[in-house]
Amino acid sequence: xxxxxxxxxxxxxxxxxxxxxxxxxxxxxxxxxxxxxxxxxxxxxxxxxxxxxxxxxxxxxxxxxxxxxxxxxxxxxxxxxxxxxxxxxxxxxxxxxxxxxxxxxxxxxxxxxxxxxxxxxxxxxxxxxxxxxxxxxxxxxxxxxxxxxxxxxxxxxxxxxxxxxxxxxxxxxxxxxxxxxxxxxxxxxxxxxxxxxxxxxxxxxxxxxxxxxxxxxxxxxxxxxxxxxxxxxxxxxxxxxxxxxxxxxxxxxxxxxxxxxxxxxxxxxxxxxxxxxxxxxxxxxxxxxxxxxxxxxxxxxxxxxxxxxxxxxxxxxxxxxxxxxxxxxxxxxxxxxxxxxxxxxxxxxxxxxxxxxxxxxxxxxxxxxxxxxxxxxxxxxxxxxxxxxxxxxxxxxxxxxxxxxxxxxxxxxxxxxxxxxxxxxxxxxxxxxxxxxxxxxxxxxxxxxxxxxxxxxxxxxxxxxxxxxxxxxxxxxxxxxxxxxxxxxxxxxxxxxxxxxxxxxxxxxxxxxxxxxxxxxxxxxxxxxxxxxxxxxxxxxxxxxxxxxxxxxxxxxxxxxxxxxxxxxxxxxxxxxxxxxxxxxxxxxxxxxxxxxxxxxxxxxxxxxxxxxxxxxxxxxxxxxxxxxxxxxxxxxx
Numbered sequence: 001x002x003x004x005x006x007x008x009x010x011x012x013x014x015x016x017x018x019x020x021x022x023x024x025x026x027x028x029x030x031x032x033x034x035x036x037x038x039x040x041x042x043x044x045x046x047x048x049x050x051x052x053x054x055x056x057x058x059x060x061x062x063x064x065x066x067x068x069x070x071x072x073x074x075x076x077x078x079x080x081x082x083x084x085x086x087x088x089x090x091x092x093x094x095x096x097x098x099x100x101x102x103x104x105x106x107x108x109x110x111x112x113x114x115x116x117x118x119x120x121x122x123x124x125x126x127x128x129x130x131x132x133x134x135x136x137x138x139x140x141x142x143x144x145x146x147x148x149x150x151x152x153x154x155x156x157x158x159x160x161x162x163x164x165x166x167x168x169x170x171x172x173x174x175x176x177x178x179x180x181x182x183x184x185x186x187x188x189x190x191x192x193x194x195x196x197x198x199x200x201x202x203x204x205x206x207x208x209x210x211x212x213x214x215x216x217x218x219x220x221x222x223x224x225x226x227x228x229x230x231x232x233x234x235x236x237x238x239x240x241x242x243x244x245x246x247x248x249x250x251x252x253x254x255x256x257x258x259x260x261x262x263x264x265x266x267x268x269x270x271x272x273x274x275x276x277x278x279x280x281x282x283x284x285x286x287x288x289x290x291x292x293x294x295x296x297x298x299x300x301x302x303x304x305x306x307x308x309x310x311x312x313x314x315x316x317x318x319x320x321x322x323x324x325x326x327x328x329x330x331x332x333x334x335x336x337x338x339x340x341x342x343x344x345x346x347x348x349x350x351x352x353x354x355x356x357x358x359x360x361x362x363x364x365x366x367x368x369x370x371x372x373x374x375x376x377x378x379x380x381x382x383x384x385x386x387x388x389x390x391x392x393x394x395x396x397x398x399x400x401x402x403x404x405x406x407x408x409x410x411x412x413x414x415x416x417x418x419x420x421x422x423x424x425x426x427x428x429x430x431x432x433x434x435x436x437x438x439x440x441x442x443x444x445x446x447x448x449x450x451x452x453x454x455x456x457x458x459x460x461x462x463x464x465x466x467x468x469x470x471x472x473x474x475x476x477x478x479x480x481x482x483x484x485x486x487x488x489x490x491x492x493x494x495x496x497x498x499x500x501x502x503x504x505x506x507x508x509x510x511x512x513x514x515x516x517x518x519x520x521x522x523x524x525x526x527x528x529x530x531x532x533x534x535x536x537x538x539x540x541x542x543x544x545x546x547x548x549x550x551x552x553x554x555x556x557x558x559x560x561x562x563x564x565x566x567x568x569x570x571x572x573x574x575x576x577x578x579x580x581x582x583x584x585x586x587x588x589x590x591x592x593x594x595x596x597x598x599x600x601x602x603x604x605x606x607x608x609x610x611x612x613x614x615x616x617x618x619x620x621x622x623x624x625x626x627x628x629x630x631x632x633x634x635x636x637x638x
Contacts, residue, residue: 018210025203047149047180050098051162054178055147057093058164061086061103061176065168072166072173073105076115077127083116090118093178100179104131112138115174141165142172230299232276233283241298241306245361253296253308254319255355255364257372258286258326261346261380263303264456268489274337278345279303281335289326295319302457304400306365323351327383346381348372353385369399373452398436398444400452406436407458412465413437414473415630419483419601419623422615429481429514431623432470433630434462463490467499473633474512483514483544491517491529500536510540516567518546533561544601549585555592566593570604570624576613590618 064082068075076083090101102125103116112133114125125131133139141148145165152159159181166174228240260266260282267275279299286297286305294310307326309319327349334342350372355364367386375384398406406412412434419429436444453459463486470482490496504510515536537543544565545558549572558566568589575582586602593600602614605624614622 047160047162050178050180051147053093054101054162054164054176057089057101057178058166058176060089061174062166072168073115076103083127087116087118087124090116091120092118094118095180098178098180100177102131102177104175104177105173106142106175112175138163141175145170145172230283233280233299235283235287235297235299235305237299238301241300241361248296248308248361250355250358250361250364251311253310253355254323255352255368256307256309256323256349257300257365257368258305258307258347258349259372259376260303261348261376266343266345270337277337278335281333282330282345282347285329285333286326289329290322295322300401301404306368320351320353323349323383331381348375348380349383350375351383351385365401366399369401373399377451398438398449398452400456400458402438403436403449403453403458403462406438407461407465410465411437411439412462412469414466414469414633416482416633417623417630418628419621420627422619422622425627427480428621429483430633431483431516432466432473432485434466434485459487460490460493460496463487463493463496464499467496467503470513471503471509474509477633478508481512481514483516485516485518485546487518488526488529491532492526497532497536500541501539504539504541511542514542514544514565516544516546530561537562537564547603549589555596558598559596563598565599565601565621567601567603567623568619573602573604573610573614573624574606577609586614586619587617594618 064086065072065075068079070078076086086103090103093101101118102114104112105115106112112131114127114129114131117125119125135150137148137150141163142165145167147165148163150161150163152161159179162178162180164176164178165172166176228236228243230237260278263275263278266278282303283297283299283305286307290297290307291310294312296306296308298306298308300306307323309322311319327347330345330347333345335345336342350368350370352358352364352368352371355361355368358364358367371384371386375382378384413436414432415435416430416432418427419431420426421428434446434449436449438444449462450459453462463484466484470484473482474480486496500510500515503513517533533543542564543561544567545563546567547569548566549569566589568586572582572585576586577583590600592598599620600618601621601623602610602619603623605611605614605622605626607626610624611622611626
């Protein structure tokens, strides 16, 4: 398993970091509180004299209006001598600490304006000049009618505006404002600032450290909990297997692979939501059946699970019994597709009883997978035990996982067989035929590939790979035509249809890419398939009905989808010389096709005699070993 370089209990360090942060936050708060107390005390000491002087000056100004019957404001505006006298008195207040002293009133619109200013001439405000207040606290003086201190915070000094109301008829008529500042005691200020900055820096570092730790802890916990767990089913996933397969002691387990039968049909019929329910329920049955502390369950991919049942001779429930009970419990279970309806599900299981004989887990798994293939090949819904003697000379096919790996490693390729014009014997088309080139250079034929993946999503991926290969060939060779084989499921698969739509956007592609579809009852009865085939025809693709005459042949259907070509099944063509029924069937198909203006291709033309016969019957094109064997595309076959 991957070893994460991390502390055993990271949660304790998180608690420690939080505790340290709280301590330093309290220390910072105490320092700020201390600074506030010192500042407050300094203000009380330093402002006492200024406040006394300002109050005396306000009394002097108020006495200056004793003889007037006008409002104080009007009197000052009218009486320049009085105004100058008051300004001279205000000027006496100015010192190194007292910066400004001025007299204000508030007009009918609530705007503050200057009446007198004790500043020097160059800085003096003129009469009725607007004064903008920067603190709503100024307005409180009209309610309290008492002196008011307005503080302004600055870094190196304490700045204060002291407001004294001058009343007439118990209403605030004028306001004497005195601005002064007090320098903070520098040594105390430096110490307090140093303490604050240091504490803030430490808190920031601790917070950063804490954030990093939280992120790493969550990652660690997430990896520990879910990196190796399948999100849908809750069992181990393929990542777990990749990381741990080299550490699994194959002497301790038997190895089984379990596959849900006809799972794709369930998805297609009921939808992926129900499919997910089936997978989840299957995993629940497996995990409730196994011995939790001994056996291992892995969702390998799609609907396939791996079960490692531990061999324990002291346990009455043997490893094989575990597999059998899983099989039986799934058979007996009800899989609900909604609140009231349920379906029955079966599984196929392949078991390798001797994984320790294999060199690696991958080799042991391959044998279990081969047993699974045999179980499915024998009709599904059974358990197949890998038998070394039975499979010693068996090279039936690749396993599902080998086919998956071949797709991922781009080992999928195509060989091409000529389709020849009967009259001119010139090449009309090539049919692209699936091949896999394994790591040893062996060429794997379709009959060893397709039976294994029939009914799985891998078949769709094979189709996509072949389409891309043929598209590249059409781009490189502008004068050739290539046919590809599509199965009925491909015709209703949106991802494959989108690839074909994209191809059709390019010039000279869709008209050179023939689509060969095997006729089936599903294809004939599916309206969506018919509509999609007509759509593809409208995009420029030519339609070929492959293996016609071998099974469900519906002549009316050919006209409904407006097929361009019929390919008569090779098993019929191969018997045309000695079997009268085959001869008549071929003749009937050709006669119908001519009336319907459909071209006919004869497959499996393996010799001159068959060629001469189908040519005599009026076949338009021929294909078979008589003209060419399938081979890689190169200049020699073009």
